[in-house]
Amino acid sequence: MDTTKTTKQLKLVAGFTDGDDRTISLDNPRDSITAADISAMDSIAAGVLFGDKAGANFMRWKSAKTVESSVTYLDLTTGN
């Protein structure tokens, strides 16, 4: 019997002063995340997160999205 596994991730895109972006992915996100939840973390990330290229300062969270994916594992034993 084939098996399907579903996973969900929150992808946060951090913007830096040099124009660079960096994505932080978090597994098992809450269902009730709001834009205000993300914006509230602007000040928390400032001074802590660095850009990965030039070490630029964090500017703001540019976007956030949840991504759901499912993977189906085919049962190879039934075809033999």
Next chain:
Amino acid sequence: MSTKTSAVITSVGANNKVISKAITDINPAADNVAIKTLCQSLNSLTNNTFTGAQRIDKTDITTATTKPKLNLTLTMYAQSFLNFANTPNYQEDNAPQLFTNTDLPAFTYSTEMTLQSEISLIFVMSIIKGIDGKVYFVTAKGTTIEETDDTQTIKIYFEETETTAATTAQLVISYNAPPVLTIL
């Protein structure tokens, strides 16, 4: 200096599964409280239960091409009646210096050595016979370290107390340079 700092969020997810999530490119200057707050905030966006946060500082030593040299001047001062007699027989392998004489003037020893993160001085034994024939217990009274960009001068000041406990008159001094090299 090339230091990379990252943080690891530790949490417990469904079925009591322990989850570790690394956040790279943390500002090395950020304090631990700020880093922990960010870790907690990020974790609060998940259904996982926050259990801790770790900070990891990595220093890249592969970029070091040359080892700066340190001009070390070791100067020892003693009260006049102790007066050390001979120039110390210093050995480059950091072996202890041994003095067995009773009439040594204060001396200065200079050498060049590979710059280390710090130099600690160890006084192994401090019994010496004064020129008056008496045996004294010698202790390091104080040490001063004067530094410039490439020079470190260490001055050691001794004081002595007469003792009858020792029959051997010698003073052994060694210094220890830690093996950890942090110069980049």
